Amino acid sequence: MTCANHHSRLGFAMPSNSSAMFLRFTPLMKKRLTRRAQAMIGRSLTYFPELQGKSITVGYTRAHLGSAVLSYQRESEPRLIIRLKVRKLTYQTIGHELTHLVQGLGRGHGNTGSPFGWESIPSGEKQCDIWTLARDPLFCDDAPTYLRLPRVMREQWPDYAEEVRKLCITAIKKRENFRLYIRWLEGEIRKLAKGSRREQSAPEQLFLPFPDWE
Ligand SMILES: [Zn+2]
Numbered sequence: 441m442t443c444a445n446h447h448s449r450l451g452f453a454m455p456s457n458s459s460a461m462f463l464r465f466t467p468l469m470k471k472r473l474t475r476r477a478q479a480m481i482g483r484s485l486t487y488f489p490e491l492q493g494k495s496i497t498v499g500y501t502r503a504h505l506g507s508a509v510l511s512y513q514r515e516s517e518p519r520l521i522i523r524l525k526v527r528k529l530t531y532q533t534i535g536h537e538l539t540h541l542v543q544g545l546g547r548g549h550g551n552t553g554s555p556f557g558w559e560s561i562p563s564g565e566k567q568c569d570i571w572t573l574a575r576d577p578l579f580c581d582d583a584p585t586y587l588r589l590p591r592v593m594r595e596q597w598p599d600y601a602e603e604v605r606k607l608c609i610t611a612i613k614k615r616e617n618f619r620l621y622i623r624w625l626e627g628e629i630r631k632l633a634k635g636s637r638r639e640q641s642a643p644e645q646l647f648l649p650f651p652d653w654e
Contacts, residue, residue, distance in 0.1 A: 462495040469500040469524075477526045484534040487576050490542045490554055491520070499523040505585060506533050508540035518544070535572040535579035543568060556612070566622055574608040577601075588626045590633035603632055 463481070465473055481498060485491060494517070501507060501523040510518040522537040542554075543561045561571045569584035580601040583594050593600045611625035618624065 464495065464497045466497065466499040469498055472500050472526045474526055477524070477529050480529060480531060481524070481534055484531055484538060484578070487535070487555075487578060488538050488542065490545065491538065494520055496541070497521045501525050506537040508537040508544070510541065510544035520544075530582040531579050532572065532582040532584065535575060536568055536585070539568045539572045539575070542571075556609070558612075562615075570608045570611060570622070570625065573605045574612055577605060580605050588629070590630060592636075593629070593633045599636070600632065604629060607632070 463485075485496075497519065499521060502525055503523075504525070506522060506524045508523075509521045511521060512518045520541050522534075522541065524534060524537065539561060543563050546560050555575055558571070561567065565586040569587040572579050573584060573587075583589060583597040583601075589604075593604075607625055607628050611621045611628075614624060615621040
């Protein structure tokens, strides 16, 4: 499935606890890897208790988006592989690919310790975006790729990141008894963008001496 054959093995201790996690970098990635990217990957992993004790191979890609693969071998644990580009790497991208690994591991693979008590993460790209943003504000440093966002929100993502993350958390709760939670979420996101645009263009706001009067 992939050319993940002979990587050297680097022990990687998670800062937040002592359980071992093994990161392997492919030879190509080793050539490209920067100290910054390595630190970002290590930091991201501390937010994924589900991946504790697993070996993860990190490869290199030039593509705008990363990728994630679970490669199944006979009678052994699946091999977990993500590929990332190094230039302009974001926590959002790293988190998205790690979330794919958790999606792939699914239920009943020692998938414990998830934040918010998540038992499993449904498969799908939009689902991956939602669960990645919800996991931690760290992963909100860039706009998600697959979730439908109004243009203004992509252009001014930092202004909206926190609110969108809250909506994602609410959507995940809603999913328990509401099948159309993604449609709901994208509707709320649209409202959020419209609401703030109205606010910005409301002329009376420009003249109010004490906007926080009440
Ligand atoms: Zn994806």
